[in-house]
Amino acid sequence: MTDTTIEIPLWEVKRVLERHAAQEGMGLQILERPQETAQELGVNWSLDLLRPLLDTSAPANELCARYREHIKEQNAWRDRIRQEGSPSHPRYRAWRERQIRRTNLEIGAARNESIIHAPAAYELAVGCSVGCWFCGISAGKLSRLFEYTADNAALWNDLLRAHEELIGPALRWAFCYWGTDPLDNPDYEKFCLDLWRITGVFPQTTTALALKNPARTRQLLDISEQHDVLCNRFSLLTLRQVLGVHQEFTPEELRRTELIPQNKESILRKAEAGKARDKDREPLVSSSTIACVTGLLVNMCERTVRLVTPCKSDERWRDGFQVRYRGQFDTAADFLALVRGWFDSLPLGVEDLPLVRPERALSLKEAETGFAIGSELHQVRLQDPNHSAYLRELGELIGEGRHQASTIATLLSYTRLVPPAKTMELLESLFSQGALDEEAELWDR
Ligand code: SF4
Numbered sequence: 228m229t230d231t232t233i234e235i236p237l238w239e240v241k242r243v244l245e246r247h248a249a250q251e252g253m254g255l256q257i258l259e260r261p262q263e264t265a266q267e268l269g270v271n272w273s274l275d276l277l278r279p280l281l282d283t284s285a286p287a288n289e290l291c292a293r294y295r296e297h298i299k300e301q302n303a304w305r306d307r308i309r310q311e312g313s314p315s316h317p318r319y320r321a322w323r324e325r326q327i328r329r330t331n332l333e334i335g336a337a338r339n340e341s342i343i344h345a346p347a348a349y350e351l352a353v354g355c356s357v358g359c360w361f362c363g364i365s366a367g368k369l370s371r372l373f374e375y376t377a378d379n380a381a382l383w384n385d386l387l388r389a390h391e392e393l394i395g396p397a398l399r400w401a402f403c404y405w406g407t408d409p410l411d412n413p414d415y416e417k418f419c420l421d422l423w424r425i426t427g428v429f430p431q432t433t434t435a436l437a438l439k440n441p442a443r444t445r446q447l448l449d450i451s452e453q454h455d456v457l458c459n460r461f462s463l464l465t466l467r468q469v470l471g472v473h474q475e476f477t478p479e480e481l482r483r484t485e486l487i488p489q490n491k492e493s494i495l496r497k498a499e500a501g502k503a504r505d506k507d508r509e510p511l512v513s514s515s516t517i518a519c520v521t522g523l524l525v526n527m528c529e530r531t532v533r534l535v536t537p538c539k540s541d542e543r544w545r546d547g548f549q550v551r552y553r554g555q556f557d558t559a560a561d562f563l564a565l566v567r568g569w570f571d572s573l574p575l576g577v578e579d580l581p582l583v584r585p586e587r588a589l590s591l592k593e594a595e596t597g598f599a600i601g602s603e604l605h606q607v608r609l610q611d612p613n614h615s616a617y618l619r620e621l622g623e624l625i626g627e628g629r630h631q632a633s634t635i636a637t638l639l640s641y642t643r644l645v646p647p648a649k650t651m652e653l654l655e656s657l658f659s660q661g662a663l664d665e666e667a668e669l670w671d672r
Contacts (some may be wrong), residue, residue: 230251239270243270249367249469249490249492278564304458312344316570317398318573318575321572323536325659327339327521328660330538330661332600336605346397346398346404346520349526350405350526350528351403351414351415351418351527352408352528353529354369356408356436357435359435361502361503362501362503363516369407371592373418382559391425393566405596419450431460458484468490491509495524496512497512498512498515501517504545519546532556533553535549551568567666578629581631582628583625584663585662585664587666588659589601591626595610595615600662614645621639
């Protein structure tokens with residue numbers, strides 16, 4: 228058994244940590260009985276070397292520093308996707324940025340950091356064959372597939388080009404699944420290759436069917452590697468599947484594949500969203516979402532499209548994302564006209580709102596010298612000891628939810644002698660933070 232770290236590849240560290248994530252108690256076992264656990268896991272180096280990753284009081288070492296660096300690189304890649312996913316359409320871009328800030332207010336900045344706010348997800352099926360009890364987006368049963376026929380391939384390519392015309396290079400961070408499993412569709416790889424030909428990026432894959440046909444999975448990993456995909460993901464529903472994947476694929480083969488252990492022995496907690504809501508099977512992470520698109524959800528079988536953005540799952544948005552618009556298309560030209568109309572009508576400033584009120588999932592509370600809008604996790608605050616009466620009244624008028632921005636500014640110019648431009652500036656800052664309800668217009672239709 229080697230004690231030096233120089234020749235230990237990071238994919239072997241990753242594999243041990245996957246067992247740690249999949250089996251509650253494995254971390255403690257590694258700390259207490261490293262040698263015995265190394266034998267059990269088939270590792271030929273000392274698991275004591277992983278101590279700094281499992282016990283923050285342990286002194287650092289080279290192996291763990293390398294591993295942490297690797298995680299940092301992965302996070303930087305995620306941040307890059309978020310940045311490059313910024314669309315060229317100005318109103319849609321401003322809307323996306325606001326929704327990212329609103330998500331901070333709803334679910335907290337720490338959780339939102341891991342959401343890429345991708346520009347699009349294309350479903351190549353209706354429903355999903357896996358049927359997870361906890362499905363955070365409530366996928367139905369698999370009922371149809373979008374096959375790679377000549378007509379479908381033509382529609383697909385035309386639609387991607389139309390979408391790219393609308394949002395520019397951001398489209399490269401789209402992917403081809405949502406309430407579907409990519410590997411349900413035998414033609415999935417063909418559609419991905421088209422996306423790569425148009426955008427220059429082969430999409431990331433997340434599947435719960437990695438073991439259904441290991442030869443196909445292996446081939447997909449190879450294609451992904453050839454096209455520089457940095458990370459695919461396998462979702463694993465039972466400990467048996469985790470062990471099966473470890474048996475079927477070498478650590479090196481999975482060096483760019485993240486395992487998500489969803490089994491009941493796992494240390495990961497599922498989001499309280501979609502089907503997991505109201506089920507009392509396991510402790511959940513409360514008030515959450517698994518949605519990661521601030522853009523279009525397109526179903527190619529049904530030819531439907533929705534403009535969506537993540538939110539805290541609640542009674543209204545059980546699946547953890549808001550639907551801003553929904554529609555149907557027959558051709559790529561229909562799609563382009565429909566979506567362009569949506570993007571062109573998104574509000575750009577607070578004056579575009581028919582009335583000013585707090586975003587529905589957020590609460591407005593009086594603060595010491597003003598007020599705050601947000602959740603228990605994150606708030607935007609307007610406070611000033613020299614203008615507390617004015618700010619309180621501003622908060623009250625917003626809370627009433629009956630006035631346009633210009634009306635609020637005029638009222639406060641009479642009651643508090645504050646120039647309307649000052650009030651408009653404050654309202655604009657709340658709007659740009661995503662603290663104001665942008666759905667008012669839709670609700671009142
Ligand atoms: S979580 Fe994924 S794999 Fe499971 S049912 Fe939902 S879409 Fe299918």
